[in-house]
Amino acid sequence: MNIIIGHSNMDLDCVGSMVLAGYLYPDYVVIKSRLAHPVARNVLNLYKNSLNFNSPRILKGEYINSVVIVDTRTTNRVNEYFEFAEYTINDVENVTIFDHHTADCCDIHGADLHSEALGSNVAIMVRKLIEKGITIDPTHATIALTGLYADTGSFEFETTTSHDFSAAGWLISQGAQVKIVRKLLKPLKEEAQIDIFHIIMNKLEVKKILGNYVLLSFIELEKQQSGINAVVEKIMDIESPDAFFLIVSIKKGSQTLIIGRSQIERINVNTLLKTYGGGGHSMASSAKIKEVKDPSFIDDFVWHLRCSMIPSISAGSLMTHEVYTINEDATLLDASMYLEQIHHTGCPVVNRDEELVGVITLRDISKGRMAEQMQSPVKSYMAKKIETFNIDSTVREIENTFFSKNIGHIPVVTNKKVVGIVTRQDFLDHINGSNIA
Ligand SMILES: [Mn+2]
The missing domain is CATH 3.10.310.30 (Diaminopimelate Epimerase; Chain A, domain 1)
Structure with missing residues (x-):
């Protein structure tokens, strides 16, 4: 007998992958786990008639020649299927695995492992179907698409790849219904x-x-x-x-x-x-x-x-160390020339002891210019209530500040002294991944 199995306690991605594996290996018998996640169980019950899933009991006394495993590569997640057989997965001669858990170590020896780091295992199966030019039934496409949505968190998990999107597109071309997917995914029914x-x-x-x-x-x-x-x-x-x-x-x-x-x-x-x-x-x-x-x-x-845990990135690692400051007693005219020279639209203002006392921007200076007060000291036009970070401010705090306040650069302060500056661009570079230490 040749069989298709997933992992114990099947989830939606596992069920979807098993269904698609049935198209790649049409003469194989699909065996289900005794356990399934509740949402997966709903799908199994609802589509019982179009899913030809069998209990592991039918393996009793059977000789298993080939096994296709989807959505896992570890022995302890498939042992359950062999409860009724007289041997384990490692005694089976031909084992083929399709799995997206690339961080796991494969302890099933001699297996032909098809491994891709995709958000869903369904996407791996879809890629194989496309390669072979196989088309599928719309109901099966819907079930597979539900698994793909589940494992990619509706395409929001960071593990989601372009292949997951392509696979979803292909499943829809096969007749998958997004409105049914939404129904099947809906949690908290009970x-x-x-x-x-x-x-x-x-x-x-x-x-x-x-x-x-x-x-x-x-x-x-x-x-x-x-x-x-x-x-x-x-x-x-x-x-x-x-x-x-x-x-x-x-x-x-x-x-x-x-x-x-x-x-x-x-x-x-x-x-x-x-x-x-x-x-x-x-x-x-x-x-x-x-x-x-x-x-x-x-x-x-x-x-x-x-x-x-790996520590969160802090303001200390995101900030630009080189900070241009200006003294509070400098005139607005000095400040305007200084900002032009350093190509900035604003900078922190410090007192004689180099302590941060405010921020002056081109906008503040233009107010002084209109009032013909360019000889006034910076301290009379600067903003005194300012946002600052400390070295340990987390990315989440930085994000909150840039999301809620219209400020382009925020000084990082230790013992009242400016030790760096975090700009909107520093934060954007960070979330784009170019600045991850
Ligand atoms: Mn999965």
Whole structure:
């Protein structure tokens, strides 16, 4: 027998990839995991008739010749499928893998690995279908597109590539319906999810860890609840932290679940949760600890983050060190000539002790010119209430300032002295990635 499998606890991208693998290997039997994410389960139920997914039970006593694996490359995520077989994945002769978890190490020996760092695994499958000139059924295109949306966060995750967009285009050309995708993705349908949402929100803790804005929540449940991932997504949407960790202590089966989400490349939740035996993506990962933790665990966990996280970029690393300042007693005429000489539209003003006292701009000077006051000192026309950063101001604080205030450059101050300046352009260069230290 030849089979197609995904990973345990199938998600939408996994289901979509399995469906598409069925077109690449039409005579293979698709085997489903016993576990599926709630949103994936909805899709499995709704499309039961057009999905020919089989239980792993049918493998009992069968000899498996070839296996196609999608959306994972690790043994422990496929072991479940071999429960009924008398051997493991590493005993199978022909293994072909299509997987986008390029950061994971492939421990399935001798496998033919098709690995591409795309936002969704579905996009890898679509590329293979296009190469082979295979067309697909509109319903299957919709299911695949749903997986693609899920794993790219509707194209908003940083891992999204141009191939994900192209693959989405191709799926739509095959008849995929975006309006159905939207319905299938919609989280928080069930009352229980809304309850959990409120429990998590009530326990939300905000921590600034090495300049990163991290949210944490520790909750205790009697038994495992489905649909928590969707709740986590919702909270990411609403709160928009750099990262969010939900710790769920579950009495029944004595276990603790840690779910991690990140929206910036610097915080790799997959690496951070590896310590607890976790697995997943750099942006979404989870770990299961086989004991019930009490709320004090959150302190241990924060300590772990403090030791392992990459510090956020701060004003100190973004700023331009060379700063032109002018003395508060200089005249407006001096200041106008000085600004022209340094090609700036404004600069910080300092007192005799080199301490920052204000900012003077060409606009302030022109007010003085209109009042024929060009011999007046800078200090009588400068802005005295000014925005400043300190060396440790985080990118998030810098972003907030540039988003909310119409200011082009902001002095960085240590002990009242100007040590640098962060300009709008410095910030734009940073978010474009050209200035990431
Ligand atoms: Mn995936």
